[in-house]
Each structure stands twice: as structure tokens, then as C-alpha cells.
Amino acid sequence: DPIEAIHAMIMQMSRQCAQDGCCSGAPISAVALESSNTSERLRNACADGYQGLQDVFAAKLVMGGFAADRAASLAITINASIEGAMILSRTKQDVNSLVNVANDIKTLLQAAQKP
Numbered sequence: 001d002p003i004e005a006i007h008a009m010i011m012q013m014s015r016q017c018a019q020d021g022c023c024s025g026a027p028i029s030a031v032a033l034e035s036s037n038t039s040e041r042l043r044n045a046c047a048d049g050y051q052g053l054q055d056v057f058a059a060k061l062v063m064g065g066f067a068a069d070r071a072a073s074l075a076i077t078i079n080a081s082i083e084g085a086m087i088l089s090r091t092k093q094d095v096n097s098l099v100n101v102a103n104d105i106k107t108l109l110q111a112a113q114k115p
Helices: 002-019 027-035 040-063 068-092 096-113
Strands: none
Touching (some): 002 040, 002 068, 040 068, 068 096
16 A cells, blocks of 8 residues: 555654754755755756656656546655655754654545546
């Protein structure tokens, strides 16, 4: 079930964050934010990294019965939500943002799955 798999992955990220004091994670965003205006090569590498993640999410959703275009759109939402939650969790030094995103993405995907 792709919905459960994505939820479990984000929850695992929250457990890892709790374990390491929210000191790691969101490595693409750190580089992307610092280099997107100064290095085309790094910007492209970050864009490719994000696209790779989105492709994995989209493929998982398609395998679970989502239409390809809807899966691609949801994959962007999933990726952006995780990245934002990682930044908030690191800044606040707590996992609540990740847990909230895990649960809200699950709810969103369940609603999107219904005909």
C-alpha cells in the first residue's frame, strides 16, 4: 500500500530526527537555498535530486492505482511537505512538524484515492 509506505517513511524520518536531536536531514534544501543563484551546476544537481524523489513517490502511487498525472502532482506535494517539515523540525528541534506532515499526507492521499 503506497499510502502506508509513505506514511511509514515520514514517521521513520521523525524517529530518526528525535534520535539525533533533529541535527540532520534536508540536505538538498540546504544546498539548493545557498547555491541556486550562484551555481547552475549545483542548482541542476539539486533539481535532479528533487525530481528523483518525486519520481519515486509518483511511481509508488501509480503502482497503488493513482493516475499518473495525479501521482506526479501529489509527489510534488509530498516532497515539498517533507522538505518543509525537515526544516521546521531542525529549526524548532522537535519532530512535531514531521509527525503532522506524515499524518496529513496520509489523509490527503486517502482522500485523493477515492473516486
